[in-house]
Amino acid sequence: MPRKRLNAQEPPRKRNRTGCNKCRARKVRCDEQKPVCSQCHAKGFECETSIKLKWEQDYTSAGRAFGRAGLWSKNAAEKSTVSSPCIHVNDEEIFWIQTPRISSYSFVNATVGNVEQLTTLDSIAWEIGSVLDVVRVSDRDDTSSTASLSPWLSTREPLFVPHQRMIPSALSMLPGLSNPMHSSLLSYYLEKICPITVPGSVNKSPFVNLVLPFSISSSPAVLEALLALAACHRSKNDAAFRSASLRLGDNVLRTLRRRLSAEDPLRVALDPETLVIMMILCQYEIINECDKRWVVHLRGARDLIRIRRNARLSLGTGQSSNELIEFAEKYFAFHDVIGRTACGEEPIFGIDFWTSDGEDTDAWLGCSSGLVSILCEITELSRQHRSRPSLSLLPEFQSQAASLERRLCGLHQRVFDEEDDTLQLSAELKRLVAELYLHCSLNGATPAMPLVVGHVQQILRLISVLLEHEVLAGLSWPLFVAAVELEPMADLEWAERQDLPHEVPNYARPFVLYALNRLRGSIANITKTRSVIERVWLLRSQHDLSEIHPSLTKDQNDWERYVSPLCGGLSLA
Structure with missing residues (x-):
């Protein structure tokens, strides 16, 4: 309770605001004598005076009144007009933000060190290597109309093989x-x-x-x-x-x-x-x-x-x-x-x-030798383009790329056992990946194009089905190609949430990390594969926030800009 004044006519004394720390802590009046006030001198305390700064923004953000505002007033008339700064919200008006599920394999897009790299053009040039502008192809709204980037071929829709039944595993004699x-x-x-x-x-x-x-x-x-x-x-x-x-x-x-x-x-x-x-x-x-x-x-x-x-x-x-x-x-x-x-x-x-006309699907390869033969020709043509980017403008180069695409479109991979569903899925998966690789390495396709988005969705669907069958063989290469061709500015939803098990993410990047985590038990180098994928994601994101070094040439395609410089010694088979 406040102390009563001896003389009622005496006006109330105001509290001083420059008293010592001990008097303010004890809530007693300080006479402010120097160097030691009388209260500290009588009690034997050390007398110190300091200033504590308070900011109104801190109080407002915490929902508290700043100083005495809105709390109380000795004048009843003023007290009725003073309102509290606190905001009262009904339960119906509260909107709770859903906390995302964080897994052990989750990916942090950028750190402080990555952001610091944006200030140095030399570090960006070192990361990317020979960075060159992408050959842009005009996008169309209709996905099916861009099924081929080659001017020599007609349109074609990528194929998706539906979910097949589980195949039980067999025991071996030891x-x-x-x-x-x-x-x-x-x-x-x-x-x-x-x-x-x-x-x-x-x-x-x-x-x-x-x-x-x-x-x-x-x-x-x-x-x-x-x-x-x-x-x-x-x-x-x-x-x-x-x-x-x-x-x-x-x-x-x-x-x-x-x-x-x-x-x-x-x-x-x-x-x-x-x-x-x-x-x-x-x-x-x-x-x-x-x-x-x-x-x-x-x-x-x-x-x-x-x-x-x-x-x-x-x-x-x-x-x-x-x-x-x-x-x-x-x-x-x-x-x-x-x-x-x-x-x-x-x-x-x-x-x-490799035999170019081999149609029989090999169980260990997960595809036919004919598909591997086409891949050999694609990689060789891509290597020639990397050494001479101007080749892409020549009719001979475009004709060869179109011929390889035509062979991929008409490739039939024969599986003798019709009940071997997983081998059929694996062969079709690798064929789709080869198509995507051809478009990106030879035809200048970019992640934002509807053709690439459609292929990535189909590839991720097939990978999900094979993982459901407990298949680990031969998935690192398809997963890698699909992952490095994800558009950094778009969060691709590759499947509907209700169509997937609870633990399987329906967005592309989380699913890639989920699949890589599942493949840790395989015989592939998943650690290096994930490292390269994350660096590609980071470089694509940085490209949108920084300028390309002026000393770099401007003829390479998207694959040669972001993927190839990071993949030396990478095992994907």
Whole structure:
């Protein structure tokens, strides 16, 4: 209660606003004597005076009155006219913003460091490389009217294969080993790794039908390489297998070096065991996320295959050995083709390796050899365009691009087992991706074009269906191509929310991150793939907020500007 005045006629004394801190804290009157007021002197306190600034904006934003305004007044007439600054809202007027679901694989578009890069043109030029203007093609409102960017071809709608039934997985028979850890790793190889090397379980993986029998019957070194591969893959989720992976991999390399030093190098090169070991070590490095070492095995395999073909020797003692060598050569050649679609580098394996008229769908490739042959020609034509951007204006270049598009449109990929739904979906998915890659790398398509948007939606739908079937094989390349061709300024809704399971995002970017997270258990280098995708997204966003460096030329297409400079050594097969 306020203290009563002794003299009622005496006017009330106002509180001072420059008293010391102790008196203000104790709410007593300070006489403001210097250097020590009488209250602090009597109590033995340290007398200090300071000023505390208060800002009206802070009080208003917090819904509080600033100072004494609106709280009270000694004059009743004034009190009735003073209103509180607080705003009262009914429950019906409150609109709650929905909090988005944040997952462990979510993506932050930009950080402070990324924003700082926008102030430096040199850093932008270093990120993009040879940045060139995109060849713009006039967009039309009708998506179907832009199904082809080539002036030589007519329109065509991309095809979507509807959802198919689930195919159950099968169990494998495991041979026994004396070492319990080795037996466990071999079981892991057969039950975990081999099923994810092919789309579905109807077709057996070559790693089961060809590689494993050869390792058990003819090559302990290959068997040890398979155990190293299993330990490396298992160490991604269980660090306890990391040491076993390194030890087994080192033993395989020691064995190979010992043979090269003790035996005739030509004889070692012609031994099928050498090529198979290099194939497994290449896959080992991809799983181990070593971005450059797997390319070393790829180049070594090219020289090894060249020696074998030039010598015209027998590929083995029997038909199984011949099939094994053919698979090993196909393994390296396919990794070369798919990797070059992103980076546009010179080929390691030539176009003549693939049969252009092959229509039979290969279970391990997930498509036909004819489709791979077309991809080889697209990448080679794209590489020529990258070295000479003016080629796109020549009629010969446009004719070749139109011919490749025509072949893709009319490509029939035959699957012998009509019940193998996942293999049919995989083959159609890769054909659609090849079409999108052709338009972006040869015809100057950009993410904003209706043609690209339509293809991306179809590709994401097929990827979603295959993930629903628990298919992991061969999805990293389709997902990569679709992801790097997303329009940064548009949040693409690729499917209706009610048509998807609860955990599957219906917007493109979140779905890409969701799918990459699902593919972490595959045998692809998902960490590097996601890193490149995020950098492409960031560069596209920065391009809209910054100016291109004036020293850069202006003839490259969108793919060569944003994607190729970031994809050196990237494994996508």
